Amino acid sequence: MAIADDSAFSHSSLRRRPTATSDTSAEDLTKDSGSDDSISSAANPQPQKKQQLDSSLLKFAYRPSVPAHRRVKESPLSSDNIFRQSHAGLFNLCIVVLVSVNSRLIIENLIKYGWLIRSGFWFSSKSLRDWPLFMCCLSLVLFPFTAFIVEKLAQRKCIPEPVVVLLHIIITSTSLIYPILVILRCDSAFLSGVTLMLFACIVWLKLVSYAHTNYDMRALTKSVEKGEALPNTLNMDYPYNVSFKSLAYFMVAPTLCYQQSYPRTPYIRKGWVIRQLVKLIIFTGVMGFIIEQYINPIVQNSQHPFKGNLLYAMERVLKLSVPNLYVWLCMFYCFFHLWLNILAELLRFGDREFYKDWWNAKTVEEYWRMWNMPVHKWMIRHLYFPCLRHGIPKAVALLIAFLVSALFHELCIAVPCHIFKLWAFGGIMFQVPLVLITNYLQNKFRNSMVGNMIFWFIFCILGQPMCVLLYYHDLMNRKNKLD
Template identity: 20%
Template sequence: MVLAATQSKADTTVNIKNPDSIDEIKNVIPPKVLKSKPLHEKVFKDSNSYMTEFLKDEHIQSIYNIFGVALFYIITYSISHDYFTHGRIYFGWLTIEAGFKGLPYAIACWFIMHLSAFLVYFGVSLWLKVNALSKKVIYKSCINTFFLAFYITTICASFALCALCCLHYNLRMGSALFILMESTRLVMKMHAFVRSTIGQTANPAPTVNSTIQLPGLQHYIYFLFAPVLIYRTSYPRTTTPIRWTFVWARSMEILAAVYYFIYFYERFIRPYYREFGVTTPHWSAVIECFYGMLMPSTLCLLLFVYMLLYSIQNLFAELLHFGDRRFFTNWWNVTNYRDYFIKWNCLVQDWLYEYIYKDCYSYLSSNRYVCSFLVVTISALVHELLIGLALQLFLPINYICFGILSYIIMFLPLRGRFGNVIVWLLIIFGVALQMSFYSMEAFAKMNCPKKLNDNLLDKLVPCIWTCIQNHRNSDK
């Protein structure tokens, strides 16, 4: 249950004297923050998901039913193919078993990650109590330095633990993505909690008077599992009972999306690229495979967005009575790339705006191009890191497409129907390009492993290049 605005007596408070004049506020807040244009604040309110509203329309329901019928025929095809080809029905189990290898280790790491999240809460609670008892500025500075070091160490150790778990236990893509995405989510939540709770009041000699209230542990636990990344002391809550038919429908959609991904891998990715590196790569075959991946990769993108931002988020929102369910807006109608980044994932976009863009705007530069570049760069680096650890390879295609090219395209003056067509052309091309290159690199890593030397450069050279060089040498 989310605590109300009035906190219990057990809550920790730190009282600071009320300001006597506006000059005292100016002494604390940087001058460029006062002069700059105020940035908008995220306001949470009761609202249904876009897809929930769309599914009330009979035309959208028909499209939804078509995907259900397509899944039925995919399942029956898989059953027939397995029976007549292998003599038994696998039902995608071999891919699931291989893709989620090492899942118990990932689950154990998940529990350790949540323990570190609790350490952050108790660390903030201790900071508030010690800070309230400290009177001298030098003591406050030492305390702030110590807790900042503790916080940074906890964040870095949490993510490093997940990375080492992926590499040491050789987790496959399903298990690796689970723990890496969960670790990223928890790190973002921990930073949101610390930044919102004590980030504005860590000045050792504050003159602005405010009262810091630390909500109870129950509210913090709710925040960790609620489908939200921005920390607030209260959120809109639904008062109606849990709709178990809604929960069941969302759960079935998650399973259906997973089976769709298995089907796409078994019927498109593996047949196209499993021989890459065994024979001499030819540009004609690479281009043919790329065009063969255009539609499957687009469907994978749509299903992934639907599963992650509708099915999973609404499932937890329903179970936790979370009211604000606008996890995405009408990103498919955008006419430029900037609106696409803003609308397609409101959860992550709101976090980046609240804790990266605003801080950059307030304390580094009020130039929106600089702030946008920092946001896009951090997001692209994290995406590249997750993909690289999940596949255990180094091929920065995602960073090139997302962190460099997308930032340039973001400021193109696109508008209207033409802009929407261009955006979709770029989205489909980028997704297919990334899926093709990562598939080639993953199978090249298996088919022609590198003979590594001691220098770092050899380890960073893509296996695709190694395969091409090996076949060139053998042809000579």
């Protein structure tokens, strides 16, 4: 009888699958969990009954006559299934490989060049000669104060609107031209010049946003005073008010778009800030180590990319691509994640979407929309949509946005180098045809990462290493001519 009962149980289990009302343990044991030969055991509050079911299933359920293939399945690495799987193990493998390869490179570099890190490689006594740039940086606070006075007079209707616009044009232009003249007149270090130019560009972008926003708010206020209804989706900070407190907060906040109030967090996490500062110091040191120990020797031992042997130039670019990528990723992490989040935490600034997952961008256009959200929001708010409202086609508006971006990239690099070869400008404008190419590929091959591969190739291997070599050799040629 026992054998007959076991046989009946075995045949019934083969003929039908357990239903939702069946015993939980039996259902877990017979469920297919990705492999037809796997048996899962679940905890059961009745140990004796569980043992009986386990022994019955092990003895009869997986007999040779039981089908081993029951349904259609894709391989884990197939194109239809690869992004539905967890690849944590492969990610860990990549980390192990990176640590192994880079450890070998570090040892090889130390054997070949020795210890190249100089004491005070970020700051030395020679940096004291850059005091005119430091004073110029401090004097930039005068421009927001002047813009506030103009806006206060405009709010009180002491000066007409055309004069307000003209004064803001003068203020914003001076805030950018003045640092350029200071850098060009001083034989300053490259790092000092880049820092001042970045501050000047940030001040310019903030002042443009401040003037443009207040101009628009005055126009909306006049519409309200005339009795015109505003759409509910506008979410305007009403009533219009010019406050020095709001301007001061905006000038130090991690945003380029002015508004009278921002979403705020309830308190400051002091322990969190300290941890982020420690990370900032560590990654800044890593960035300096890579520059001094790897990038400088490679660049100094290379020729001009457009002169000499093409194969040798390709080898130099490829050799420079890896440390250059590490430095760029460290810079991105230090500035966009650590520094901006630290600043936001200290100011209780709530909106901390400083970047999106740009590393997953399938087109070049997606990358430029996601990697630098403060600049992207400024471009959309104060450049792209105003162009569309004035009847400019979308393609032309996009070209104007890239043109402005290219000009600022050129200023931030060429002015500190005292070299105007338009390498950075050309590199940014080269993104326009890449946008068209990757958009075409994305539309043709749906759900593909072809555009992402093109982006990484251009970004890591061709673009940045080439610009580094070009500017370095032009800078060396300029120094040789001066000497």
